[in-house]
Amino acid sequence: MLRWTRFNIASVALGFAFLYLPIVLLVVFSFNESKLVTVWGGFSTKWYVSLLHNQALLDAAWVTIRVGLLSATAATVLGTLAAIALVRYTRFRGRMLFSGMVYAPLVMPEVITGLSLLLLFVAIGFDRGFWTITLAHTTLTMCFVAVVVQSRLLTFDRSIEEAAQDLGAPPVRTFFEVTLPIIAPAVLSGWILAFTLSLDDLVIASFTSGPGATTLPMKIYSQVRLGVTPEINAVCTILIAVVAIGVICASTITKRRELQRERDERAAANAP
Amino acid sequence: MGKLGSAFYNRLVIIIPYVWLLLFFMAPFFIVFRISLSTTAIAMPPYEPVFALADGWAEFWAKMRTFSFENYSYLFDDPLYLNAYISSVVIAGVSTFLTLLIAYPIAYGMAQAPRSIRPTLLMLVILPFWTSFLIRVYAWIAILKPEGLFNQLLLSVHAIDTPLIILNTNVAVYIGIVYSYLPFMVLPLYSSLEKMDGTLIEAAQDLGCTPITAFWRVTFPLSLPGVVAGCMLVFIPAVGEFVIPDLLGGSETLMIGKTLWNEFNSNRDWPVSSAVATILLLILVIPIVFFQNAQAKADEQGR
Numbered sequence: 001m002l003r004w005t006r007f008n009i010a011s012v013a014l015g016f017a018f019l020y021l022p023i024v025l026l027v028v029f030s031f032n033e034s035k036l037v038t039v040w041g042g043f044s045t046k047w048y049v050s051l052l053h054n055q056a057l058l059d060a061a062w063v064t065i066r067v068g069l070l071s072a073t074a075a076t077v078l079g080t081l082a083a084i085a086l087v088r089y090t091r092f093r094g095r096m097l098f099s100g101m102v103y104a105p106l107v108m109p110e111v112i113t114g115l116s117l118l119l120l121f122v123a124i125g126f127d128r129g130f131w132t133i134t135l136a137h138t139t140l141t142m143c144f145v146a147v148v149v150q151s152r153l154l155t156f157d158r159s160i161e162e163a164a165q166d167l168g169a170p171p172v173r174t175f176f177e178v179t180l181p182i183i184a185p186a187v188l189s190g191w192i193l194a195f196t197l198s199l200d201d202l203v204i205a206s207f208t209s210g211p212g213a214t215t216l217p218m219k220i221y222s223q224v225r226l227g228v229t230p231e232i233n234a235v236c237t238i239l240i241a242v243v244a245i246g247v248i249c250a251s252t253i254t255k256r257r258e259l260q261r262e263r264d265e266r267a268a269a270n271a272p
Numbered sequence: 273m274g275k276l277g278s279a280f281y282n283r284l285v286i287i288i289p290y291v292w293l294l295l296f297f298m299a300p301f302f303i304v305f306r307i308s309l310s311t312t313a314i315a316m317p318p319y320e321p322v323f324a325l326a327d328g329w330a331e332f333w334a335k336m337r338t339f340s341f342e343n344y345s346y347l348f349d350d351p352l353y354l355n356a357y358i359s360s361v362v363i364a365g366v367s368t369f370l371t372l373l374i375a376y377p378i379a380y381g382m383a384q385a386p387r388s389i390r391p392t393l394l395m396l397v398i399l400p401f402w403t404s405f406l407i408r409v410y411a412w413i414a415i416l417k418p419e420g421l422f423n424q425l426l427l428s429v430h431a432i433d434t435p436l437i438i439l440n441t442n443v444a445v446y447i448g449i450v451y452s453y454l455p456f457m458v459l460p461l462y463s464s465l466e467k468m469d470g471t472l473i474e475a476a477q478d479l480g481c482t483p484i485t486a487f488w489r490v491t492f493p494l495s496l497p498g499v500v501a502g503c504m505l506v507f508i509p510a511v512g513e514f515v516i517p518d519l520l521g522g523s524e525t526l527m528i529g530k531t532l533w534n535e536f537n538s539n540r541d542w543p544v545s546s547a548v549a550t551i552l553l554l555i556l557v558i559p560i561v562f563f564q565n566a567q568a569k570a571d572e573q574g575r
Contacts, residue, residue, distance in 0.1 A: 008381035012393065015378035019400050019454060022411035025421060029414065082289035092286055101293040103564045107505060109512020109556070111529045112549050115536065116300030119546065122317045123303050139296040142289065171282075193402070200404035203514055207536075217406050224406075224519065228413050236407040243402050251395060 023240065030233035047234040057235065060219040063130065064199060067215060071137035072195035078138065079145025079194070080187055086146065087153040105143040113140060114207030121208065128210030136208040137198040144197060145190035152186030182261065185254035192250050196243050301553070308546035309339040319542045343547035353531065353548065357555065360528040363442065363517075364510035367449035371457045371506050372499065374450060379461035379498075380491075383468070394462070401455040409448055409519050416444050416520070440522030448516040453509075457502040464498030465491075497566065504563035508556055528552055 030048075034041025051057060082102055089095070105113065117136045121128055160182070164174045180187070202217040209215065216235070223232055313320040321335035347353045382393045400408065415421045416439040423435040438444050468491065476486040492499075514529035521527070528548065536545040 004384050004386060007377075008384045010381075011377035012381035012385065015374070015381075015454075015458075016396055018374075018451070019397070022408065022415060022451070023400065023403065025415065026407070026411040078289050078292055081285050082293075085286040085289060089282070089286060094290070097298075098286070098290055098293070099568060100564050101297050102289075103567050104560055105297060107508040107560060107563055109509055109514075109529060109552065111512050111514050111532050112304075112553060113297075115532065115545060115549050116304045117296065119303045119307055119542070120296070120300040135296065139292070142292070146289075196402045200406065202406050203533075217404065220406060220410070221515075224410055224413070228410070228417075232410065236404070236410065239407060240403050243404075244399065247399060247402050 026233055027237045027240065030230055030237040032230050032233075035230065047230045048238075050231060051234055051238075054231075056214075057216070057219055060214045060216045063213055064216040067130065067134050067137060067205075068195045068198040071134045071141060071198045072191050074134075074138040075142040075145050075194040076187060076191045079142040079190055080149050080183075082142065082146040083149035083153055087150055087156075102143050102146050105140055106147065110201070110203035111207075114204040117204065118207045128208060129213040132208045132210065133205050133213060133215065136204050137194075137201060140201070140204060141194035141197050144193050145187075148190040148193060149183060149186045152183050156182065185257050189250055189254060192246055196246070199239070199243070304546045304549050307543055308343055308550045309341065310543045311338070311340070311342070312541055312543050317542065318540055343543050344551070346544065347547055347551065352526075353528075356526045356528045356531045357551065359526045360511050360513075361555070363445060363525075363527060364449070364507050364513070367446050367453075367510055368503050368507040370446060371450045371453055372503060375454055375457035375461055375502065378454075379458045379465055382458070382462050383465035390466075397455050397458050397462075405452060406515060408452055409515055412444070412448055412451065412520060413439060416447070439520065440525075442521065442525055444520035444522075445517050445525055445527075448520045449506075449510050449513065452516065453506040456505040460501035460505065461495060461498040464495045464501075468494050497570070501563070501566055501570070504559055504566065508559050508563065511556060512552055 029040075031043050031045060032039075032041055033044035033046070082098075085092075086099055086102065092098075114136070117132075117139070118128070121132050121135075126132060156179075161174055161178055164178045165171070169177065200217060201215075202221050205215045206218055206221075209218065216239070220232060220235060223229070307319055310319040310321060312318060321338055378397075382390065382397070385393055413420075417423070418435040418437060418439070420439070422438070423432075426432045427435065438447075472490050472494070473486050476490045477483065481489065512529040512532075513527060514533050517525045517527040517530045518533070521530075532545050532548045532552070535541050535548060
């Protein structure tokens with residue numbers, strides 16, 4: 001029995017208002033003519049234009065995008081492997097430690113992860129910069145990918161794989177031709193999650209970066225410390241728009257594919 | 273190749289992520305611990321001793337002997353650090369409780385919503401999680417400033433005569449943590465409430481329970497796994513939070529994440545910041561293990 005009462009509606013509506021109002025205000029004030037972020041002075045897109053002339057910011061954005069693409073791709077491969085290891089192999093030596101290492105980064109305070117990775121890079125004499133940020137982000141985000149893919153694998157019908165293997169497909173081929181297409185939506189959303197987490201990260205990037213590699217969040221942070229300006233609002237709005245469009249596209253695609261797959265499976269089950 | 277090949281690939285599936293995590297997640301903690309026993313030096317890296325692969329055994333032992341727990345006794349002698357640890361745990365605990373209070377009605381309302389709109393509601397909760405943490409915290413500065421939007425609103429309806437000072441106080445930190453971590457609380461609560469069998473509530477009410485008793489005796493206990501998971505997801509990262517106390521908090525806000533950051537970036541005292549991190553990790557070990565067990569149990573049930 002479902003009761004979608006007035007109280008329920010009110011709490012959901014208020015909750016969403018709380019979640020979205022600050023973001024909406026930030027977006028609105030990025031179009032403010034006035035230099036003050038809290039007083040409305042008329043509509044203007046001049047802050048977006050001034051962004052295009054801010055070379056330091058554009059450089060930082062380019063570093064961020066490259067780190068994001070590389071680390072998300074590496075994290076997706078590693079995270080998917082970790083998810084398969086966790087779901088398919090219930091018993092192997094050190095499994096406890098392994099699952100611990102997959103889950104702990106999800107809650108580990110970023111200052112600890114950042115500091116410890118920095119000290120590792122210093123200890124092994126790795127020059128800090130673009131690559132160290134990428135490695136750090138790969139390590140953090142692969143765990144998020146693992147959790148997303150794992151939840152998909154748990155509901156996976158293994159008889160399809162068994163059928164493929166019975167028909168003579170070697171394990172690697174079974175994985176690429178049977179398993180991967182089915183879990184692809186989860187892998188894709190894992191990739192997008194990894195990419196946006198990398199795009200957002202300030203603390204770990206600040207610890208692991210070196211001279212010459214400044215990411216967008218680091219740039220935004222150093223400007224925020226000097227004060228709130230509409231230009232920062234404009235950068236933030238662009239970031240929000242990019243992420244929102246990406247996430248909505250991805251979820252629409254995966255939903256469509258999921259429906260298609262269900263239809264196919266039903267058709268296959270009903271076939272004589 | 274058959275069996276042999278498949279065994280090899282099976283191994284590889286485990287070995288690759290395992291080695292990666294050992295190298296980039298586990299090993300760094302030992303390095304942090306090792307450096308926390310070193311002494312500060314004016315050099316790069318700014319600590320002593322520095323081990324080198326070329327060191328012989330004798331040299332290695334000589335360096336080992338210089339290790340000391342001095343940094344740790346320094347942490348316990350200076351009340352600044354002790355207070356920062358205590359106040360971090362208190363701030364994180366209070367905000368976790370507040371988040372739970374706010375998130376529960378939202379998750380409950382979502383679980384009661386018509387089935388057709390639930391995926392949309394879920395999407396709307398997840399979406400802010402994908403947008404930058406930094407941006408969401410930044411958004412609150414413009415709202416909470418003395419001349420900010422919240423004060424403008426209150427002044428215009430004559431609820432107050434002078435602007436409230438909220439930014440750069442602990443209140444702003446609470447708002448920031450509750451706001452940033454709300455989706456982490458709503459999601460596990462929703463997933464445990466959604467699975468619940470509605471007929472149980474009906475049965476309780478048929479047997480004479482008032483809606484409130486039915487909630488406390490049936491709904492709430494059944495949602496406990498979600499409550500525990502949500503609280504861990506909020507509490508553990510909140511204890512070490514840096515961005516929120518730094519941008520929204522003031523001089524009264526003492527949090528260990530910020531202390532560690534300052535120790536590292538301003539004072540460049542790597543050994544002391546390593547000791548700060550080690551103790552923070554020790555404080556969080558129990559809740560983290562608790563969280564992992566809950567997570568592992570949830571996986572077992574999902575199987």
